[in-house]
Amino acid sequence: MLAITQAGHLACSSEALGANNRESCPATGIPVTRPPSTEPHRALTLRDVSEVSGVSEMTVSRVLRNRGDVSEATRTRVLEAARRLGYVPNKIAGALASQRVNLVGVIIPSLSNMVFPEVLSGISETLEDTGLQPVVGVSNYQGDREEQVIYEMLSWRPSGLIIAGLEHSEASRAMLAQAGVPVVEIMDIDGEPVDSAVGISHRRAGRKMAEAIVAAGYRRIAFLGTHMPTNDHRARKRLEGFEEALAGFGLSVVDREFYSGGSALAKGREMTETILKRTPDIDFLYYSNDMIGAGGLLYCLEQGLDVPGKIGLAGFNGVELLDGLPRRLATMDACRLETGRAAAEIIAGKRATGVVGGEVVEFEPKLQPGDTIRKA
Amino acid sequence: MLAITQAGHLACSSEALGANNRESCPATGIPVTRPPSTEPHRALTLRDVSEVSGVSEMTVSRVLRNRGDVSEATRTRVLEAARRLGYVPNKIAGALASQRVNLVGVIIPSLSNMVFPEVLSGISETLEDTGLQPVVGVSNYQGDREEQVIYEMLSWRPSGLIIAGLEHSEASRAMLAQAGVPVVEIMDIDGEPVDSAVGISHRRAGRKMAEAIVAAGYRRIAFLGTHMPTNDHRARKRLEGFEEALAGFGLSVVDREFYSGGSALAKGREMTETILKRTPDIDFLYYSNDMIGAGGLLYCLEQGLDVPGKIGLAGFNGVELLDGLPRRLATMDACRLETGRAAAEIIAGKRATGVVGGEVVEFEPKLQPGDTIRKA
DNA sequence: TTGAAAGCGCTAACAT
DNA sequence: ATGTTAGCGCTTTCAA
Numbered sequence: 001m002l003a004i005t006q007a008g009h010l011a012c013s014s015e016a017l018g019a020n021n022r023e024s025c026p027a028t029g030i031p032v033t034r035p036p037s038t039e040p041h042r043a044l045t046l047r048d049v050s051e052v053s054g055v056s057e058m059t060v061s062r063v064l065r066n067r068g069d070v071s072e073a074t075r076t077r078v079l080e081a082a083r084r085l086g087y088v089p090n091k092i093a094g095a096l097a098s099q100r101v102n103l104v105g106v107i108i109p110s111l112s113n114m115v116f117p118e119v120l121s122g123i124s125e126t127l128e129d130t131g132l133q134p135v136v137g138v139s140n141y142q143g144d145r146e147e148q149v150i151y152e153m154l155s156w157r158p159s160g161l162i163i164a165g166l167e168h169s170e171a172s173r174a175m176l177a178q179a180g181v182p183v184v185e186i187m188d189i190d191g192e193p194v195d196s197a198v199g200i201s202h203r204r205a206g207r208k209m210a211e212a213i214v215a216a217g218y219r220r221i222a223f224l225g226t227h228m229p230t231n232d233h234r235a236r237k238r239l240e241g242f243e244e245a246l247a248g249f250g251l252s253v254v255d256r257e258f259y260s261g262g263s264a265l266a267k268g269r270e271m272t273e274t275i276l277k278r279t280p281d282i283d284f285l286y287y288s289n290d291m292i293g294a295g296g297l298l299y300c301l302e303q304g305l306d307v308p309g310k311i312g313l314a315g316f317n318g319v320e321l322l323d324g325l326p327r328r329l330a331t332m333d334a335c336r337l338e339t340g341r342a343a344a345e346i347i348a349g350k351r352a353t354g355v356v357g358g359e360v361v362e363f364e365p366k367l368q369p370g371d372t373i374r375k376a
Numbered sequence: 377m378l379a380i381t382q383a384g385h386l387a388c389s390s391e392a393l394g395a396n397n398r399e400s401c402p403a404t405g406i407p408v409t410r411p412p413s414t415e416p417h418r419a420l421t422l423r424d425v426s427e428v429s430g431v432s433e434m435t436v437s438r439v440l441r442n443r444g445d446v447s448e449a450t451r452t453r454v455l456e457a458a459r460r461l462g463y464v465p466n467k468i469a470g471a472l473a474s475q476r477v478n479l480v481g482v483i484i485p486s487l488s489n490m491v492f493p494e495v496l497s498g499i500s501e502t503l504e505d506t507g508l509q510p511v512v513g514v515s516n517y518q519g520d521r522e523e524q525v526i527y528e529m530l531s532w533r534p535s536g537l538i539i540a541g542l543e544h545s546e547a548s549r550a551m552l553a554q555a556g557v558p559v560v561e562i563m564d565i566d567g568e569p570v571d572s573a574v575g576i577s578h579r580r581a582g583r584k585m586a587e588a589i590v591a592a593g594y595r596r597i598a599f600l601g602t603h604m605p606t607n608d609h610r611a612r613k614r615l616e617g618f619e620e621a622l623a624g625f626g627l628s629v630v631d632r633e634f635y636s637g638g639s640a641l642a643k644g645r646e647m648t649e650t651i652l653k654r655t656p657d658i659d660f661l662y663y664s665n666d667m668i669g670a671g672g673l674l675y676c677l678e679q680g681l682d683v684p685g686k687i688g689l690a691g692f693n694g695v696e697l698l699d700g701l702p703r704r705l706a707t708m709d710a711c712r713l714e715t716g717r718a719a720a721e722i723i724a725g726k727r728a729t730g731v732v733g734g735e736v737v738e739f740e741p742k743l744q745p746g747d748t749i750r751k752a
Numbered sequence: 753t754t755g756a757a758a759g760c761g762c763t764a765a766c767a768t
Numbered sequence: 769a770t771g772t773t774a775g776c777g778c779t780t781t782c783a784a
Contacts, residue, residue: 041556043533045777056755061779069753086554091531092477093777095468096760100779111493111500120487124514133528136512138500152509155467157419178462180417265700295700302702324641324671326678421761432771437763445769469761472776 044087053081064089095157104347105153106134107163109141109231115317115336116164119186122340123162130348132159141231143169150175160184160347166191167233184343187334189362190237198342198361202234205332205365206241209286209314212330212367214249216374218284218312221246224271224296225288227258235288238316242286255279259292268295283311290315290322293329297372301326313372328370335363420463429457440465471533480723481529482510483539485517485607491693491712492540495562498716499538506724508535517607519545526551536560536723542567543609560719563710565738566613574718574737578610581708581741582617585662585690588706588743590625592750594660594688597622600647600672601664603634611664614692618662631655635668644671659687666691666698669705673748677702689748704746711739 046057046064053060055074062068063078070078081087095101106123108116124134137153139146146163150172153161160182166189168176176183176194183195190203213221223242228235246252257275259267268291276282285300287293293315300307307313307327315322318333342361369375422433422440429436431450438444439454446454457463471477482499484492500510513529515522522539526548529537536558542565544552552559552570559571566579589597599618604611622628633651635643644667652658661676663669669691676683683689683703691698694709718737745751 043556043777047777057778058755059753062754065779067779071753074753086550088527088530088551088554090533090777092468092471092533093760094779096472096762097777097779099760101468111487111496112490114488114490117487117493133513137509151464154464157466157468174462175464180419263696263699265697267700269700291697298700298702320639321641321667323639324643324645324674326674419761423761433761434763434772435770438770441763443763447769450769466761469776470763472778473761473763475763475776 043090044085045090048085049078049082049087052085053078101157101159102132103135103156103158104132104344105137105150105156105158105161105163107137107139107146107149107153107161109139109146109164111138114319115334118336119164119340119343122337123344124340126341126344127348130344132344132348134162134344143172147172147175154179157181162186162343162347164188165233166193166197168194182347184346186339186343187336188234188237189360193358193360196343196346196359196361198346198363199339200335200363200365201241202237203241203244205316205334206238206243207245208365208367209238209316209332210242210245210249212369212373213284213286213312213314214246214251216308216312218374219251220254220279220282221251221284221286222275222279222282223253223256223286223288224268224275224292225256225258227260232288238288254282264289264291265295265298268292268297269299270295272296272299285311285313287313287315290317290319290329290331293331294322294325297325297327297329308372308374312374314370318366318368322370327372328368330370330373331368333366333368335365338363419466420461421466424461425454425458425463428461429454477533477535478508479511479532479534480508480720481513481526481532481534481537481539483513483515483522483525483529483537485515485522485540487514490695491710494712495540495716495719498713499720500716502717502720503724506720508720508724510538510720519548523548523551530555533557538562538719538723540564541609542569542573544570558723560722562715562719563712564610564613565736569734569736572719572722572735572737574722574739575715576711576739576741577617578613579617579620581692581710582614582619583621584741584743585614585692585708586618586621586625588745588749589660589662589688589690590622590627592684592688594750595627596630596655596658597627597660597662598651598655598658599629599632599662599664600644600651600668601632601634603636608664614664630658640665640667641671641674644668644673645675646671648672648675661687661689663689663691666693666695666705666707669707670698670701673701673703673705684748684750688750690746694742694744698746703748704744706746706749707744709742709744711741714739 046060049060050057055078059070059074060078062070063075064082104127106120110116120136127134137149139149147169154175158181161176161179162184164187166185173194185193185197187199188202189197189199190201223239225235226232243253255275255278257271259271271292272285285296287296293313297313300311305311314330316332318331322329322331346359422436425436426433431454435446435450436454439446439451440458480503482496486492496512503510513525515525523545530551534557537555538560540563542561549570561569561573563575564578565573565575566577599615601611602608619629631651631654633647635647647668648661661672663672669689673689676687681687690706692708694707698705698707722735
């Protein structure tokens with residue numbers, strides 16, 4: 001099942017050894033100066049470029065950063081030398097000296113849920129032309145892990161921090177508050193941000209969906225979602241808003257089913273089968289995400305159920321995937337791309353500002369009725 | 377659609393200023409307490425902790441890194457002081473002084489294709505207990521962008537670099553070769569790695585699939601995939617291997633269809649419809665990825681086609697998603713998790729080794745026949 | 753337009 | 769077990 005080949009080749013190129021060590025690649029059999037294996041790799045410094053180009057380190061530094069006035073002649077010579085040597089500046093030293101770091105920490109719970117990579121895309125897209133670089137940390141939905149990641153990131157003194165959610169341990173909140181750089185909490189605005197926040201109100205999203213469902217005439221409504229003891233605050237808030245709105249209509253969720261782990265599509269099928277067998281008169285299935293909703297939809301269609309006539313379905317997130325299903329699942333867009341963009345803009349715009357201000361950007365989740373909810 | 381609230385609070389606490397927030401007015405020498413609002417945030421240093429705890433900076437440093445012998449009493453006092461102040465070490469300074477950086481650069485083409493986040497999971501899982509931290513860079517399938525990202529990453533002097541693919545610009549290869557740290561090229565081993573490589577042979581994967589298809593008795597075989605002018609080398613190699621093997625049986629691909637962009641599931645449907653209308657006697661559809669394959673499968677089932685009797689289908693990647701489909705699409709596992717793990721192990725195991733060795737780890741892609749290919 | 757000196761905050765190496 | 773000294777490679781500041 002697993003084959004391992006030991007190639008044991010030497011990554012050797014004459015250029016790799018720098019200008020000041022003439023030697024040949026061992027493979028060719030031509031005499032060499034140094035045995036490569038004993039040569040500890042020494043990274044090039046400004047000094048090397050300085051010596052080769054014949055100008056001071058300071059001038060080399062200026063050229064490489066496009067700072068200050070440098071004569072065209074000098075500029076050319078320096079760039080040429082740097083290129084020839086393959087010089088790569090040491091940002092660690094640069095950052096220490098300048099007290100400036102072009103890194104933005106981004107902390108998300110997971111990479112397996114497409115929702116987060118999508119927000120990331122928005123962030124990285126917006127950061128692209130600001131000279132800032134996102135650095136991603138993953139907390140695995142664990143508070144203590146999140147704490148570690150925050151600590152780790154702050155120790156690199158980034159220009160800003162973007163972090164998913166508003167719920168963090170006390171220690172985490174303390175670190176964020178003291179960070180001295182803009183902090184943007186994303187994907188949820190139902191709560192008290194440490195600094196800035198960008199996202200949608202999940203309570204509101206839940207409420208809106210409930211209103212749409214009731215308006216369409218459904219009454220025996222069930223909820224299906226992830227098992228969310230403490231972790232998935234956003235799903236919990238959505239459910240809270242959902243039930244709150246139902247209560248306003250004198251209704252409540254007639255049954256519910258939870259899962260954790262596994263293929264969401266398959267789980268959606270199973271849960272749907274389970275809940276419909278247990279409570280056959282359900283006329284609407286509200287899923288906490290689109291993938292389980294899609295699984296449920298496939299199940300219902302296979303069973304020949306009348307969707308959306310006898311039974312309606314809705315998910316949450318607005319994932320692109322839904323486009324190819326036999327029927328378009330009703331869902332609600334979580335504005336992930338916009339959220340990522342706005343968060344990045346806050347960080348980018350705040351650079352070099354001493355004052356830490358708080359800004360809350362709320363996006364309005366849009367209902368996408370699809371084909372699985374009756375027209376009102 | 378978009379609401380913005382300005383909260384404008386100041387993230388300022390007396391603790392943040394450290395123990396020495398009492399200072400003298402330069403002019404009069406009379407002690408004053410500074411108004412917090414005008415206080416530009418100054419990050420705490422070892423020195424602050426040293427002063428508060430009453431031991432030297434060096435000892436504080438030792439405690440914080442668990443290095444060397446420190447008395448339990450001192451240890452406690454230092455930790456207490458650090459905790460109270462909310463001290464977060466400056467890794468930039470630490471890295472510069474120690475010449476060691478616990479970062480591993482990971483460069484992938486995209487985050488939108490779940491394949492890459494999955495490899496990332498394998499990497500980050502394995503790195504977790506090594507003290508190393510992955511830093512992710514995205515190249516958007518663009519060679520020049522990749523070059524920039526490599527440059528940017530190397531300028532932080534990471535302990536290693538993991539990069540998708542074997543095809544890079546000349547400048548990129550030069551940088552990688554000179555990096556002086558282990559470099560692992562992943563997800564493809566058909567080519568000449570700069571240093572180490574981990575992944576599967578896509579040529580071989582294509583060949584294997586062709587053999588399985590022919591063995592099952594299919595003869596009118598079509599290919600559907602991404603439009604791959606220069607970018608998707610892995611898909612290209614797969615197709616090459618596929619056609620090569622077909623040729624061995626005296627067969628060739630009878631039709632082909634390409635797409636780019638959009639929802640893969642929806643595209644899979646469209647392409648399948650198109651190609652089947654154009655060439656009705658096709659008896660096998662080989663897709664370059666599972667998502668378009670799933671779309672095609674849904675289409676075929678809706679059309680009432682006899683799958684796998686009259687027409688067979690296969691995808692590539694072995695994505696978990698397939699589990700919930702009406703029928704399990706035949707596919708080939710690309711060993712993404714294992715690839716991520718092995719790459720991370722190479723980096724972790726090589727730390728502090730001066731020698732640059734090359735190691736090639738090949739995984740064997742496994743055919744998952746599913747329910748869309750006839751039993752031979 | 754260019755150069756010299758003085759750190760940035762930490763750790764290695766060497767005292768004590 | 770703890771402290772002292774001398775940088776790490778760069779940029780800031782000031783001088784020429």
